[in-house]
Amino acid sequence: MLEELKKQVVQYALAADRSGLCKHRSGNFSVRDPETNLVCITPTGMDREELTYHDVVVMDLDAKVVEAETGHRPTSESLMHLMVYKTRPGINAVAHTHSKFATSFSILKKPIPAVVYEIANLGCKEGYIPVAEYGRPGTPALAESVVEPLKISDVALMESHGVIAVDAVLKEALLKASYVEELAEIYYRTLTILGNGQEPHVVPPEELQKWAYPQEIKLLPGETK
Numbered sequence: 001m002l003e004e005l006k007k008q009v010v011q012y013a014l015a016a017d018r019s020g021l022c023k024h025r026s027g028n029f030s031v032r033d034p035e036t037n038l039v040c041i042t043p044t045g046m047d048r049e050e051l052t053y054h055d056v057v058v059m060d061l062d063a064k065v066v067e068a069e070t071g072h073r074p075t076s077e078s079l080m081h082l083m084v085y086k087t088r089p090g091i092n093a094v095a096h097t098h099s100k101f102a103t104s105f106s107i108l109k110k111p112i113p114a115v116v117y118e119i120a121n122l123g124c125k126e127g128y129i130p131v132a133e134y135g136r137p138g139t140p141a142l143a144e145s146v147v148e149p150l151k152i153s154d155v156a157l158m159e160s161h162g163v164i165a166v167d168a169v170l171k172e173a174l175l176k177a178s179y180v181e182e183l184a185e186i187y188y189r190t191l192t193i194l195g196n197g198q199e200p201h202v203v204p205p206e207e208l209q210k211w212a213y214p215q216e217i218k219l220l221p222g223e224t225k
């Protein structure tokens with residue numbers, strides 16, 4: 001069942017692991033089939049290098065396991081994934097990582113401002129990456145905690161925990177999670193350079209909204225091909 005979607009889950013879960021966004025069995029990934037509303041999700045406690053698509057668990061939106069071919073249980077953070085699908089129309093993929101710089105800011109409950117332009121690709125309507133209130137992993141409180149921040153953004157820090165990123169497709173959700181980590185690292189470095197608790201200059205929301213791919217790309221006067 002849903003073989004192609006299961007293969008996507010394995011591909012991007014492994015890519016996340018190899019890129020260092022979530023190691024040691026942490027983090028979890030899912031995709032929703034828009035036709036059946038069934039969700040393919042990573043199993044709990046498995047090394048991703050050993051993961052095959054047969055291990056990916058299929059659940060419905062009521063958290064009932066519909067298929068677990070190799071008998072693995074779904075990730076303990078399944079309720080959070082299902083909550084996203086129930087509350088964000090058009091979202092078919094969730095990536096959840098524990099990347100280090102982003103998680104450090106989540107511990108401080110410090111939203112990440114628009115220090116560089118990439119934030120324009122993250123659906124941050126208010127020009128910053130919000131922080132979801134703490135919810136104990138595996139509980140309904142954790143699932144509830146991401147609802148509000150994901151109303152104003154496609155990505156959020158999760159207090160004292162990690163990062164969540166959502167999109168129509170898993171490849172893009174993972175890319176967003178990677179951008180969050182990159183922004184967090186750049187923000188960390190600028191804070192370090194400035195010191196004394198000073199905040200760096202940020203790109204204003206009006207400027208972020210004006211971004212569009214240029215209508216035509218021309219060489220500047222004097223430039224050669």
Ligand SMILES: [Zn+2]
Pocket residue numbers: 026027028077096097098137161162
């Ligand atoms: Zn987690």
